[in-house]
Amino acid sequence: MRALLSLSALTLLLAACGSQPPAPEQNPAGVESRTPSGIKVETPPVKEVKPEAAFDPNSIAALKDPRSPLSKRSVYFDYDSYVVKDEFQSLLGAHGKFLAANPKMKMLIQGNADERGSREYNLALGQKRADAVRKALTLLGAREDQLEAVSLGEEKPACSESAEDCWARNRRGDMLYSGEF
Amino acid sequence: MKFNALLVACGLAVAPWLAHAQLTVEITGAGANRLPVAIADFSGERIVAQALTSVVRADLDRSGLFRLIDAGAPLADNATPPWDELKARGADAVAGGSVTVATEGRYETRVRLSDIPKQAALGTPAYLHTGVQLRATAHRISDYIYEKLTGEPGVFSTRIAYVVKSTGRYELKIADADGSNDQAALASREPIISPAWSPDGSKLAYVSFEAKKPVVYVHDLASGRRHVAANFKGSNSAPAWSPDGKQLAVVLTKDGSSQLYVVNADGSGVTRVANSSGIDTEPRWSPDGQHIYFTSDRGGSPQIYRIANSGAGLGNPAERISFEGSYNVTPRPSPDGRSLAFITRNGGRFQLALMDLATRQVQILTDSTKDESPSFAPNGRMILYATEIGGRGVLAAVSADGRVKQKLSVQAADVREPAWGPLVR
Numbered sequence: 325m326r327a328l329l330s331l332s333a334l335t336l337l338l339a340a341c342g343s344q345p346p347a348p349e350q351n352p353a354g355v356e357s358r359t360p361s362g363i364k365v366e367t368p369p370v371k372e373v374k375p376e377a378a379f380d381p382n383s384i385a386a387l388k389d390p391r392s393p394l395s396k397r398s399v400y401f402d403y404d405s406y407v408v409k410d411e412f413q414s415l416l417g418a419h420g421k422f423l424a425a426n427p428k429m430k431m432l433i434q435g436n437a438d439e440r441g442s443r444e445y446n447l448a449l450g451q452k453r454a455d456a457v458r459k460a461l462t463l464l465g466a467r468e469d470q471l472e473a474v475s476l477g478e479e480k481p482a483c484s485e486s487a488e489d490c491w492a493r494n495r496r497g498d499m500l501y502s503g504e505f
Numbered sequence: 506m507k508f509n510a511l512l513v514a515c516g517l518a519v520a521p522w523l524a525h526a527q528l529t530v531e532i533t534g535a536g537a538n539r540l541p542v543a544i545a546d547f548s549g550e551r552i553v554a555q556a557l558t559s560v561v562r563a564d565l566d567r568s569g570l571f572r573l574i575d576a577g578a579p580l581a582d583n584a585t586p587p588w589d590e591l592k593a594r595g596a597d598a599v600a601g602g603s604v605t606v607a608t609e610g611r612y613e614t615r616v617r618l619s620d621i622p623k624q625a626a627l628g629t630p631a632y633l634h635t636g637v638q639l640r641a642t643a644h645r646i647s648d649y650i651y652e653k654l655t656g657e658p659g660v661f662s663t664r665i666a667y668v669v670k671s672t673g674r675y676e677l678k679i680a681d682a683d684g685s686n687d688q689a690a691l692a693s694r695e696p697i698i699s700p701a702w703s704p705d706g707s708k709l710a711y712v713s714f715e716a717k718k719p720v721v722y723v724h725d726l727a728s729g730r731r732h733v734a735a736n737f738k739g740s741n742s743a744p745a746w747s748p749d750g751k752q753l754a755v756v757l758t759k760d761g762s763s764q765l766y767v768v769n770a771d772g773s774g775v776t777r778v779a780n781s782s783g784i785d786t787e788p789r790w791s792p793d794g795q796h797i798y799f800t801s802d803r804g805g806s807p808q809i810y811r812i813a814n815s816g817a818g819l820g821n822p823a824e825r826i827s828f829e830g831s832y833n834v835t836p837r838p839s840p841d842g843r844s845l846a847f848i849t850r851n852g853g854r855f856q857l858a859l860m861d862l863a864t865r866q867v868q869i870l871t872d873s874t875k876d877e878s879p880s881f882a883p884n885g886r887m888i889l890y891a892t893e894i895g896g897r898g899v900l901a902a903v904s905a906d907g908r909v910k911q912k913l914s915v916q917a918a919d920v921r922e923p924a925w926g927p928l929v930r
Contacts, residue, residue, distance in 0.1 A: 432717065441855060442834040442848060442877060443698050443922070444743045445800055445807055447719060448756070448763035448784040451740050455762065473758070474718035475740045479696035486896075505717045 381418070382425035387501055393418040397499040399457055400492065403438075406452040408460050416457065419499060420464025427467065432500045433457045435475045436482075438491035447477030457497040527915070528667075528684030528900070532567055534910030539572040540654055541595050545580035547602035553612055553639065554604045560643030561600070564661045564683065565650065568886075569909030576601075582617040588624050597621055600650055611635050616646055618653055627653045640685060660882045664926040665889065666690070666700045666709055667900060670919040677711060679726065682882075682925070684913055690724060691731075699743055702926045703750045703770075709924075710734060710744035710753055710770075721755055723770055734772045745788045745797075746770075754778070754788035754797055765799060765812075779812050779823060790814070791838050798826070798836040798845065806831040809847055827860070829867060835878060838862075839885045844905070846879040846888050857890050859905060870907045878921070883928045887911075891921045 386392040399412045408416065423429060435454030437446040454473035462468055483490040544562050547554035565571040574594050580586060580601030591599050602616040611633055618627045630649050634642040644661040651659030660682055669676045675697045680687035691697060695714040702709060707726060712719045719742045724731040735741040739758030746753060750770065757766050757775070763786050765779040779785050781803040788799045796811045801823070803810075809827040827833035832850035839846065842862075849858045849867070854874040860867045875893040882889065882902075887909065889902045894912070898919035902911040914920060 434717070441832065441850070442787065442800070442807075444756070444787045445784070445834050447698075447740060447742050448786045451758050451763050452784070455758075472718075472738055475758075476696075476714065476719075477698075479698065479714060500717075 382422050384426070384429075386422070394422055399453075399497045399499075401453050401456075401495040401497070403491070403495065405495075406449075406456050408456050413460075416460045417464050420461045420466050423461065423467070423470050424465035427470070428502075430470050430472070430502045431461070431466070432505045433461075433471060433473045434480075434498045434500065435473065436480060436494050436496045436498070437475075437478050438494045439478045439481065439484075439486070440491075443477055443479070447475045447479075450475030450477045453495070453497045457499065527687055528680055528913045528920070529915075530567055530684050531912045531914075532569065532910070533912055534903075534908060535569040536904065536906075536908050539570055541572045541574050541597050542650070542654065543574040543576040543591055543594065543596040543599040544650075545576035545578065545586075545599060545601045547604055547614070547616075548579050548581040548584075549604040550606065550612060553614075553636070554602070556639050557602075557604065557614065557643045557646065560640055560683075561647045561650070564644060564647035564659075567683065567911065568651065568659075568661075569904060569911075570651075570655060582615040582629065586619050586621070588621060591621050598627070598650075598654055600646075602646075607633060614642060614646075616649070618650055640681065644681065644683075657886065658884045658928055660884050660886070660925075660928065662929045663883060664706070665880075666702065666924045666926065667891075667920055668697050668700065668922040669915055670696075670898070670921065671917070677709070677724075679709075679926075690726060690729070698922055700922055700924045701744050701746055702924055703746050704748060704927055705750055706927045706929065708770075710746065712742045712744065721753070723753075723772075732772065734770065735766075735768055735775075737775075743786050743788060745790060747790050748792055748794045754790065756786045756788065765797065767814075778814065779821075781823075787835050789837055792840055792842045798838055800834045800836065807834050809833050809836045809845070811836075826862075826865075827867075828865075833858075837879050837881060837888075839881050839905070840883055841885055846881060846890075848876055848879065857888065857903065859888070868907065870903045870905075871901070873901070878923060880923050880925045882925050889913075889923045889925050891923055 386394045388395055393415055396415055433454045435450035437449040454475055458471050458473040482493045544558055546558055562573055566573055574596040581603045582601055586599050598620055600616055600618045604612050604614045607613040613633050615631045617629045620627050632642050647661040648659030663682045664679055665682055666679050669678055675693050676689045677691040677697050678687050679690055693715050698712045700709050700711040709724045712721055719740045721735040721741045721744045722731045723734045734753055735755045737757050737759040741757055743756040744753045752767050753770055754767050756763050763784045765785045765788050766775050766777050768775045781801055783802040785799055785801045788797050790797055797814050798811045800807050801810050808825060810823040810825050812823045813821045815821055830849055833847055835848045837846045845860045845862055847858055848855055855876050856869050857871045857876045857879055858867050858869045873892045877891045879888050879890040887902045887904050892901050898921045900913040900920050900923045
């Protein structure tokens with residue numbers, strides 16, 4: 325739980341940095357919880373969460389509430405794969421329900437690819453990942469006109485080492501809500 | 506290169522923050538049979554003449570097709586060259602010239618290029634220019650000499666576009682083919698990729714991510730104004746100009762996966778031109794406009810295909826062009842349409858390759874590992890591409906026969922996405 329909270333705090337911290345797209349990060353799936361080499365992660369002290377009124381899982385506030393799965397915005401993919409793994413189904417389910425409950429909210433899904441090979445071909449691969457997330461969300465309650473799937477290709481890597489644990493973090497789809505893009 | 510080095514040195518002294526900006530060219534391989542040519546010092550205005558001849562010598566040397574011979578003494582355009590001495594020095598051709606002050610701060614430069622074995626003039630071009638046009642004039646003289654001696658147009662007066670990435674900043678740059686006179690056409694905090702020159706050299710199409718998604722723009726270089734050429738729902742990328750400059754082939758995802766479309770250069774009239782269930786991307790028109798080459802994974806792995814561009818839109822069958830290996834991407838037809846440069850994955854290395862389209866024979870031109878984005882010089886002689894050396898992006902150029910090699914780098918920055926501009930007429 326502690327790890328979860330500190331990651332969420334980091335997520336909020338990252339989201340506060342204006343220059344980058346406010347795509348929050350989460351620990352890469354399929355990669356053990358070791359910190360990728362070369363990436364220094366400053367973990368802010370975990371604030372004690374005071375018992376408050378139970379939060380509404382479909383409120384806008386839930387998007388940034390570390391207790392809510394909605395604060396997690398990244399889906400990770402295997403090498404050369406564009407299939408949403410089972411472990412992300414519940415996360416996408418939460419976002420699908422939220423979009424259904426908030427029909428005015430829109431989402432930009434940004435697909436990413438690792439750096440190997442042609443930039444334009446990698447842009448197309450990133451698009452396949454964004455599309456996989458989009459299709460999953462429409463099956464889980466979101467409407468087509470709430471979603472836009474785009475690709476950043478290899479251009480916005482979360483990490484820039486030429487190594488597998490880094491590439492794994494870059495094979496990802498990020499979900500951004502209205503106001504975050 | 507001396508003049509260039511001087512400029513860089515002055516830049517360091519006056520404005521150290523500007524000194525990193527220029528591309529420097531390093532020759533790393535030369536042709537086997539280089540033509541011995543002497544570029545004598547021109548007579549007349551000494552400073553101007555020295556600046557001119559040093560740029561001409563650097564141009565010819567960099568091309569890898571010439572061996573520069575010391576002429577021994579200055580030579581005016583109207584003087585008879587010392588044939589026997591030049592022959593003894595091993596030169597086959599000699600250029601002399603003179604620079605005189607014309608009216609209103611302009612100079613007149615007259616050049617005579619001569620064939621030494623025949624003891625005959627090959628031509629006597631003359632140029633009227635200002636002091637700021639020195640390098641441009643020198644490149645025109647180089648183009649003249651190159652064309653007279655090789656029979657092909659020279660590309661010393663052409664320009665190149667490329668993207669420089671420094672910390673948190675991307676710049677789309679335009680520079681002379683020798684890396685000098687670089688200027689930023691666009692600076693952005695978001696990535697810029699896939700610049701493509703319009704056939705007349707007046708515009709660049711490119712993909713910018715400033716809207717948090719890829720959008721295709723067309724940028725007019727003279728005015729600095731630009732317009733959106735493709736911004737549909739989803740991603741918009743990979744612009745390629747039609748040979749007449751009226752249309753762009755682009756890749757859109759508005760109907761699903763990445764697919765090929767043609768739009769008018771002003772962004773109107775979008776038509777789909779190919780159809781697959783997977784990825785189609787990286788379109789390039791053949792120089793005659795008959796075909797569009799592209800990368801597709803329709804056969805299971807990324808390979809190069811082409812489709813006839815009948816103007817009828819969908820329905821034409823795609824013809825597979827690449828067969829060897831499991832990753833062949835980024836097709837770029839040569840200006841004469843006879844060969845195709847592309848990137849092939851070869852034992853885990855991404856390398857620049859050239860295919861003879863008649864025989865389908867493939868030659869790998871480089872020994873690097875991360876080649877990308879090849880771009881032909883408009884005379885077809887050299888291919889400019891991006892690669893990585895020591896973890897840093899650099900540009901490199903290799904001749905179509907693989908012999909001549911150059912490296913173009915900018916200190917302390919990543920250089921990528923090169924595009925060689927058209928011939929200047």
